Each structure stands twice: as C-alpha cells, then as structure tokens.
Amino acid sequence: MRRISPKAAAAAPATAEAPPPPRNLITPQGLERLRAEYKTLWTVERPKVVEAVSRAAANGDRSENGDYIYGKKRLREIDRRIRFLTKRLDCAEVVDPALQKNRRQVFFGATVTYVNIRDEEVTVTIVGQDEADMTAGSISWLSPVAKALMKAGIGDTVPVRTPAGADTLEVLEIRYPD
Incomplete structure (x- = not known):
C-alpha cells in the first residue's frame, strides 16, 4: 500500500464536483403525461414485446427470425425511453402556474399573446422542455x-434573437390558468 505524504496530498488538485443536473421545470399536467407514458410503457408495451420475443425465440434459429430481431430492437427502444423518462421524472420540478401570484408579468406557465415585427399575432404557452409542442x-x-x-408585462416590447434572426415582440396579453 502506497502512502501519500500530507504535503503531497495538499498539493494534489481537488476533485471537481459534478455539476448539478439541469433544471427540469414542468407543469402538473406535463408531469402526469410523463408518468402516464412511463406506466404504459412499463406495464403494457414492454410485457407485450417481451412475450412476443419469447414466442419468437422458441421458434428456433434466431439469426433469421424477423419477429425475434424486430422484437429485440423494439424492446431496446422501449427500455431506452423508460430510462429517459425515469431520469426526467427524477429531476422534475413541478411548477403550478395557477399558483402564480404576480399575474402582471410573464413567468413559467403563462399564456402570452404578442405581436412580432411582421405584425403577426402569436399566442404561446411557456411550459417545460418535455411538454413543448409548437403545433x-x-x-x-x-x-x-x-x-x-x-x-x-403587457405593453412591453422585448428584443429576441432566434435562429431566424432578430425580432421584436410586443406583449398584448398575459393569462394564467385558474
């Protein structure tokens, strides 16, 4: 066993701590959708695929068995999605926009109507990454x-730089769920 002198230990670089996980803000409805997807994958989809793979494996030669090969591939996809959902659910920070006290400003969960530089009126709801759906x-x-x-706030004009270029947005309306 090798001993390190106190002088050498003091000169050794400190181990860097892992950075904190990124914030995963989510609405209560978004959290329920993620949980429902996880539950469906774990209790319905995965058992079906495991059963199909088991039946296909019982048929003998697996190298040319399309059902077996496809089933194993689908099982990997399901397991990958389950791992992803587990990580996202573990670090989820639920923010209920209905509890927002300051309803005069835009915060997480707000539904905002704004007009851009091309005089297009757009309404968006600000949600978590896992809930975002521009359509x-x-x-x-x-x-x-x-x-x-x-x-x-309402009437404020804010500059924004998007992949499409610079734009200016004027806030027309801010709403929060009740």
Whole structure:
C-alpha cells in the first residue's frame, strides 16, 4: 500500500464536483403525461414485446427470425425511453402556474399573446422542455422567445434573437390558468 505524504496530498488538485443536473421545470399536467407514458410503457408495451420475443425465440434459429430481431430492437427502444423518462421524472420540478401570484408579468406557465415585427399575432404557452409542442402553441421555457418574454408585462416590447434572426415582440396579453 502506497502512502501519500500530507504535503503531497495538499498539493494534489481537488476533485471537481459534478455539476448539478439541469433544471427540469414542468407543469402538473406535463408531469402526469410523463408518468402516464412511463406506466404504459412499463406495464403494457414492454410485457407485450417481451412475450412476443419469447414466442419468437422458441421458434428456433434466431439469426433469421424477423419477429425475434424486430422484437429485440423494439424492446431496446422501449427500455431506452423508460430510462429517459425515469431520469426526467427524477429531476422534475413541478411548477403550478395557477399558483402564480404576480399575474402582471410573464413567468413559467403563462399564456402570452404578442405581436412580432411582421405584425403577426402569436399566442404561446411557456411550459417545460418535455411538454413543448409548437403545433399546440407550447414553447419551452428555455427557448429564445420564452427567455425574451420572461418578466415582461403587457405593453412591453422585448428584443429576441432566434435562429431566424432578430425580432421584436410586443406583449398584448398575459393569462394564467385558474
């Protein structure tokens, strides 16, 4: 066993602590959707695929057995998604927008109507990364538009730089769920 002198130990670089996990803000509804997806994958989808793979494996030669090969691939996909959902659920920070006291400014969970530099009126709801769906009008709180709108009030004009270029947004309305 090798001994390290106190002088050498003091000169050794300190071990760096792991950075904290990124924040995973989510609405209560978004959390329930993630939990429902996890439960469906774990209790319905995965057992079905395991059964199919087991039946296919019993048929003999697995190297040319399409059902077995596809089933194993699908099982890996399900397991990968379950691991992802587990990590996201473990670090989820639930923020209920209905409890927001300051409803005069834009915060997480707000539904904001704004007009951009092209005079297009747009309505978005600021939600967590796992809930964002632009086709449904939901944007991530980490998106450039959401970051620009944060803490803005009705009538405020905020600059935003997006991948499409620079823009200016004027806040017309801010709503929170009751």
